[in-house]
Amino acid sequence: MSIPQPPSVALVAGASSGIGAASARALAALGTAVALVGRRAAELEKEAAAIGERGGRAVPLPLDLAAPDGPAEAVVRAEETLGGPVELLLCSAATIRLAPVHETDPASWERQMRLNLTVPYLLAHHVLPGMRARRRGWIITIGSGVGATPVPGSGAYGVSKCALNRLTELIHEENRDHGVRTYGISPGWVDTRLAARPESLGVARDELLRPEDIAETVTWLVQRPAHIATGPLLRVEPAAGRADAAAAMTRHLRQGER
Numbered sequence: 001m002s003i004p005q006p007p008s009v010a011l012v013a014g015a016s017s018g019i020g021a022a023s024a025r026a027l028a029a030l031g032t033a034v035a036l037v038g039r040r041a042a043e044l045e046k047e048a049a050a051i052g053e054r055g056g057r058a059v060p061l062p063l064d065l066a067a068p069d070g071p072a073e074a075v076v077r078a079e080e081t082l083g084g085p086v087e088l089l090l091c092s093a094a095t096i097r098l099a100p101v102h103e104t105d106p107a108s109w110e111r112q113m114r115l116n117l118t119v120p121y122l123l124a125h126h127v128l129p130g131m132r133a134r135r136r137g138w139i140i141t142i143g144s145g146v147g148a149t150p151v152p153g154s155g156a157y158g159v160s161k162c163a164l165n166r167l168t169e170l171i172h173e174e175n176r177d178h179g180v181r182t183y184g185i186s187p188g189w190v191d192t193r194l195a196a197r198p199e200s201l202g203v204a205r206d207e208l209l210r211p212e213d214i215a216e217t218v219t220w221l222v223q224r225p226a227h228i229a230t231g232p233l234l235r236v237e238p239a240a241g242r243a244d245a246a247a248a249m250t251r252h253l254r255q256g257e258r
Contacts, residue, residue: 003223006030007087007138011078013065013123014093016043018192019142022211023090023218028056030219035078035086037061038093057082065093066115071122086127088138090218091120096157109156116160117167124171128180135179138222141168142214143186145235145244161186165233172232183221183230187214188237188244198243207240 010027014020015036021043024034028051036044036058044060051058059081064070079085095115097108120141131137146154147161168184175182191198191208198205217236224230237244 004226006222007032009033009035009078009082009084009086010088010090011035011037011074011086011123011127012090012092013037013074013119014091014142015047016040018092019187019190019211019214020090020092021047022215023092024058025051025054025056026212026215026219027088027090027222028058029054030222031056032088033057033059033082033084035059035061035074035082037063037065037074037078039064065119065123066111071119072126075123075126085130085134087131087134087136088140088222089123089127090140090142091123092142093119094142094157097155098153098157099155100153101155104155112156112160116157117163120164121167124167128171128175131180132175132178137175137180139168139171139180139182140218140221141184143168143184143233145186145188145237147186148233148235169232176229179226181221181224181226182232184233185214185217185221186233186235188235190214203240203243207238207243209236209238 010032012020012024012034015024016038024036028034036047038044041062044062048058048060061074061077063073075086093115095112124139141164143164144161146158147165151158165184168182172182187209189208191205191210198208
């Protein structure tokens with residue numbers, strides 16, 4: 001059983017912090033050249049420098065993926081800068097605003113749908129033809145546990161992550177016979193700056209997932225032999241029941257109602 005060669009070039013959307021940054025570091029450790037895409041230039045440069053200090057190769061590409069031409073520009077710049085086609089696309093960029101549907105601002109709804117769902121579609125749209133032609137590629141989306149569970153108050157975020165799961169499944173079915181492997185990782189409560197503070201909800205921080213836990217899942221998937229199908233949707237949850245993401249989000253929202 002042979003382990004495939006790691007991807008030569010990866011594009012990580014949302015690479016300035018959290019799961020995206022941790023995954024970029026893990027992929028670089030495999031020998032993959034990584035394009036770090038996001039809006040925060042200083043943080044991208046810091047991550048690229050840290051990867052370089054460890055012997056890896058990464059380039060910061062600060063741009064707004066939610067802009068009309070953002071996804072296409074990201075792919076073009078990644079391939080031009082790193083000198084090869086994108087063989088792995090990791091969609092980790094996301095935004096979250098929690099509110100009941102009737103209280104969700106339309107502009108907030110559009111922004112979350114754009115970044116959480118339409119941007120992954122556009123990125124995949126731009127890299128899939130080349131992956132299919134080469135019969136080699138990986139597309140990994142980062143979803144959420146609330147994408148599979150209707151949590152009152154999760155609003156546009158929950159809807160967009162649910163739709164992202166279906167998009168991932170469609171890409172898998174349409175491309176599994178063309179050398180492209182597609183996975184959707186749905187993490188539970190991860191200790192990132194997007195998440196609620198665990199102490200305020202009676203949960204110890206060390207019971208949460210770390211971004212590195214999801215990064216290890218990414219590299220594990222990339223190293224699966226080609227004849228093995230995993231997923232395409234995978235849940236990665238904290239072991240502790242009190243750290244369940246849906247329950248924690250419900251408690252967080254109820255606190256805000258007080």
